[in-house]
Amino acid sequence: MRKINFVAIMLFCGLTVFGQAVKDRNVIPVAVNLNQVLRMTVTNGGNIEFVFNTIDQYKNGISAEAGPAGSQGFYKTDFTVSSSTRWELNYGAEQATFIGTDNPANTLALDNVGFKIVNNGLKMFNATGVVAAAPANLQSLISVPTDNALEVTALQAYPVALITDAGSTVAGIGANAGDAADNSFTLNWRCGTIEANAVVPGNSMNSVALIDQATSPTPDRYVVNVLFELSAL
Amino acid sequence: MTHLPKILIILILLTVSIYDGVSQEWNSARLSVLYGSSIPFNFTSLDKIKNGIEITPGTRFGISMADSSKVGHDLTGFELYFRAFNNQSNLKGDSYTLPLSTIRVKAESALGLGSGVSDDYQPLTSDWVRLFSFTNDPWLSDLDWANFQLNLSFKCGTSDTGNSLMGEPADYYNVEIEFELVPIGVGF
Numbered sequence: 001m002r003k004i005n006f007v008a009i010m011l012f013c014g015l016t017v018f019g020q021a022v023k024d025r026n027v028i029p030v031a032v033n034l035n036q037v038l039r040m041t042v043t044n045g046g047n048i049e050f051v052f053n054t055i056d057q058y059k060n061g062i063s064a065e066a067g068p069a070g071s072q073g074f075y076k077t078d079f080t081v082s083s084s085t086r087w088e089l090n091y092g093a094e095q096a097t098f099i100g101t102d103n104p105a106n107t108l109a110l111d112n113v114g115f116k117i118v119n120n121g122l123k124m125f126n127a128t129g130v131v132a133a134a135p136a137n138l139q140s141l142i143s144v145p146t147d148n149a150l151e152v153t154a155l156q157a158y159p160v161a162l163i164t165d166a167g168s169t170v171a172g173i174g175a176n177a178g179d180a181a182d183n184s185f186t187l188n189w190r191c192g193t194i195e196a197n198a199v200v201p202g203n204s205m206n207s208v209a210l211i212d213q214a215t216s217p218t219p220d221r222y223v224v225n226v227l228f229e230l231s232a233l
Numbered sequence: 234m235t236h237l238p239k240i241l242i243i244l245i246l247l248t249v250s251i252y253d254g255v256s257q258e259w260n261s262a263r264l265s266v267l268y269g270s271s272i273p274f275n276f277t278s279l280d281k282i283k284n285g286i287e288i289t290p291g292t293r294f295g296i297s298m299a300d301s302s303k304v305g306h307d308l309t310g311f312e313l314y315f316r317a318f319n320n321q322s323n324l325k326g327d328s329y330t331l332p333l334s335t336i337r338v339k340a341e342s343a344l345g346l347g348s349g350v351s352d353d354y355q356p357l358t359s360d361w362v363r364l365f366s367f368t369n370d371p372w373l374s375d376l377d378w379a380n381f382q383l384n385l386s387f388k389c390g391t392s393d394t395g396n397s398l399m400g401e402p403a404d405y406y407n408v409e410i411e412f413e414l415v416p417i418g419v420g421f
Contacts, residue, residue: 024414034282232402
């Protein structure tokens with residue numbers, strides 16, 4: 001009987017152990033669907049044409065950064081990039097040379113034409129020069145051919161990485177993803193201006209003016225398509 | 234066979250003991266989803282990706298809570314907590330992940346809980362974080378879901394989350410958020 005009493009006491013002592021506060025739980029699933037946005041828009045200067053009709057132009061070339069002020073805008077291409085992810089812009093001429101339209105046998109070397117990038121957006125080029133004062137998180141662009149928009153580059157055959165993301169390779173740098181206000185650029189085109197690229201000599205323009213070239217270019221209308229391809233990284 | 238009466242007595246005591254144990258709960262609590270049982274964030278434009286999305290209200294909870302009048306356990310209110318279910322450490326996509334803090338949640342009174350305190354938007358973490366607290370001391374009347382409701386609002390990728398989605402890879406990310414209704418009071 002003592003054993004039974006002991007067991008009974010222990011069981012009653014155990015009653016308080018089972019007492020508890022009642023909580024309740026619920027689960028809500030949350031989904032985040034990120035759709036890719038990737039768009040390049042040429043807002044001005046989708047067709048560039050250099051017309052040489054004076055000896056001075058044959059000697060010194062035609063440039064968006066020289067000559068009569070009113071004419072400079074004819075040699076500029078404005079474009080914007082809107083991307084939700086890190087991006088890279090490849091460009092290049094569709095053919096290895098300019099092709100004459102009157103006579104396709106006539107050709108003109110691509111390096112007679114070149115351009116310089118002007119950055120109009122909030123995102124800045126990384127590293128040298130123009131980006132020194134920019135916050136690190138905005139120094140998210142790299143352009144090797146133009147030494148980060150500091151140098152002129154000759155037109156090259158497709159594909160060449162013109163602008164890419166700095167954050168992918170440099171620690172602490174934000175992504176170049178952004179809208180049109182973040183990524184806005186102007187290409188200042190020139191032809192026959194014999195400008196050198198001091199940092200990437202291989203990207204220098206033809207060092208001989210059109211009027212001085214060993215084989216004078218045959219008068220013709222030379223054309224080439226310049227392709228731009230925007231891709232997500 | 235001489236031990237049979239003792240065994241029977243013990244079995245009876247056990248049965249009575251277990252029955253009493255069940256009846257010892259100090260309160261009842263129920264968190265009911267009235268609507269918004271899943272929250273979709275669809276980022277279909279660059280503006281949404283840049284500025285984020287706020288869904289308000291996204292979910293409505295009904296709160297049911299009653300005091301069992303157990304001596305020493307006086308219900309005075311409740312708190313609502315949330316966390317990533319099963320301590321999930323990030324928002325999982327098919328190929329990529331996002332930090333949990335990309336999501337922020339806020340709970341506010343929708344009905345009958347106006348004297349409660351909202352902790353405003355709180356970032357999602359893998360640990361319990363309080364969203365709302367309500368005190369009714371002394372406990373005058375039990376709460377029923379039809380008259381005591383909470384609105385839950387959700388933010389994703391907004392500037393105050395510190396996790397802009399600009400630059401994040403496209404994917405279908407998901408996380409389950411667990412909410413817990415916890416009674417508070419003397420003895421709880």
